[in-house]
Amino acid sequence: MTNVKTFDSVAEIDASYRGAVLTVGNFDGVHLGHQRILRTARALAHVSSSSVIAMTFEPHPLTLLHPESAPAQLTPWDEKVRLLGRAGADAVVRLQTDWPLLSISAEDFVREILVKRIHPSYVVEGPDFGFGRGRTGNVETLKEMSVRGGFRVHIVEPYRMAHPDESIVVSSTQVRKFLQDCDVGSATECLGRPHTLLGRVMHGEAEGRKLGYPTINLETHDQLIPGEGVYAGVSDIAGHRRVAAISVGHRPTLGGSGIVVEAFLLDEQADLYHKMVRLEFHAFIRRQQRFESREALTAQIASDIEQVKAAITPERLASDEHSAD
Numbered sequence: 001m002t003n004v005k006t007f008d009s010v011a012e013i014d015a016s017y018r019g020a021v022l023t024v025g026n027f028d029g030v031h032l033g034h035q036r037i038l039r040t041a042r043a044l045a046h047v048s049s050s051s052v053i054a055m056t057f058e059p060h061p062l063t064l065l066h067p068e069s070a071p072a073q074l075t076p077w078d079e080k081v082r083l084l085g086r087a088g089a090d091a092v093v094r095l096q097t098d099w100p101l102l103s104i105s106a107e108d109f110v111r112e113i114l115v116k117r118i119h120p121s122y123v124v125e126g127p128d129f130g131f132g133r134g135r136t137g138n139v140e141t142l143k144e145m146s147v148r149g150g151f152r153v154h155i156v157e158p159y160r161m162a163h164p165d166e167s168i169v170v171s172s173t174q175v176r177k178f179l180q181d182c183d184v185g186s187a188t189e190c191l192g193r194p195h196t197l198l199g200r201v202m203h204g205e206a207e208g209r210k211l212g213y214p215t216i217n218l219e220t221h222d223q224l225i226p227g228e229g230v231y232a233g234v235s236d237i238a239g240h241r242r243v244a245a246i247s248v249g250h251r252p253t254l255g256g257s258g259i260v261v262e263a264f265l266l267d268e269q270a271d272l273y274h275k276m277v278r279l280e281f282h283a284f285i286r287r288q289q290r291f292e293s294r295e296a297l298t299a300q301i302a303s304d305i306e307q308v309k310a311a312i313t314p315e316r317l318a319s320d321e322h323s324a325d
Contacts, residue, residue: 004085007093010117013053017091020051022120022151024131027056028172029074030083032192033126033159040156041124042088048121054089056080057097064097071176072224076198106137107145115149124154161189182227184281194233194280197223197261201237201272211298213305215247215262216272218279225261230285230304232311235265236278242268243317245301245308246279249288264305283311 007013021041027034041052058077062070075083081092095101095113104112109132114120123142131137142153159170163186168174170190178187179195187195202219216235228249235244244263251260263279265272285307291297 004081004089005091006081007091009096010055010093010113013091013093013117017051017053018119019048019121020053020091020118021045021048021122021124022053022055022114022118023124024055024114025125025129026060026172027054027080027084028060028071029175029191030080030087031159031170031172031175031190032161033170034084035087035192036159037124037126037156038084038087038089040154041122044122044124044154045090050121051090052088053091053093053118053120054084055093055095056084057101058094059097061097061102064099064102071172073222074172074175074195074224076221076223079196079198103133106132106141108132109137110142110145110149115151120151122152122154124156126158127155128158176224179224179226179281182229182284182287184226184231184284187226188282194282195224195226196281197225197279199223199261199277199279201275201277203273211294211301213245213264213298213301215264216277218261218263218277220261225259226281228259228288230288231281232283232285232308233263234280234282234312234317235263235268236280237272237275241317242266243308243312244279245285245305246281247288264301266305266309285311 021044023037023041045052060070084092125139127139129139139155146153160167161170175187175190184195197218197220199219201216226248231246233244233246235242243266246263248261285304
């Protein structure tokens with residue numbers, strides 16, 4: 001699904017979407033659990049020849065309720081819309097998170113926003129879905145209101161994945177934890193694709209060029225940056241994909257201060273300043289460390305690049321390119 005209709009409020013939704021199959025959530029990351037919900041909604045919509053609407057909140061409610069606890073984004077808005085469409089949504093509704101929205105009761109949320117504006121045929125959610133003021137509404141609230149609201153409620157079981165010594169529930173919180181711990185492999189398993197940073201190539205201090213490995217520096221905003229380390233990845237600039245050795249960190253050997261995301265693109269010499277780039281994190285190579293000299297750092301970079309080449313083979317790059325949309 002690529003042609004996704006977006007609405008910036010429920011008031012904008014046109015009548016053709018009445019009776020749609022609806023799912024509501026934050027959908028940050030659009031991980032495999034979210035994809036299971038969208039896939040189920042798609043199947044229900046197919047039976048009734050209706051559309052699928054994903055309704056989401058922007059920004060995350062915690063940015064207002066508890067700013068100090070608000071999580072960093074896994075997916076910016078445009079990327080979230082693209083991924084929701086890819087998962088099965090025909091339309092995405094963005095509810096602007098503000099105090100009036102956060103103050104509405106669970107019952108009024110269903111009556112005034114879901115039923116009056118969309119009149120869904122089904123509402124599809126996971127078992128831990130919460131909504132309304134103080135998240136007092138849950139799936140039982142939905143079921144109680146479904147008869148009067150004229151919709152059915154379909155609950156989708158969480159997506160579980162095997163992890164050493166345990167089975168874990170896939171969630172946005174779990175993905176963030178894996179990324180912060182540099183475990184991009186497990187994050188990929190949860191997402192069904194590599195975690196990707198999106199931003200513009202900006203001017204850096206040209207330290208990589210001085211070492212013989214010119215890098216692009218990525219201007220990141222509110223997206224979650226994986227933990228400090230060196231990674232094997234792929235850069236995508238206007239569909240032009242290249243294997244990338246990615247460094248995230250303070251550049252301890254070179255006297256850096258703030259976190260820098262930079263990548264050495266194999267087989268790429270073009271001027272890329274100010275271009276938009278998608279930077280995919282495929283595999284963890286090593287932790288950041290301080291080296292005794294620039295020569296030692298240069299030797300380590302050469303070794304890192306060989307590991308990156310081993311991790312991202314031409315066959316894998318071609319396969320990723322074929323599956324990207």
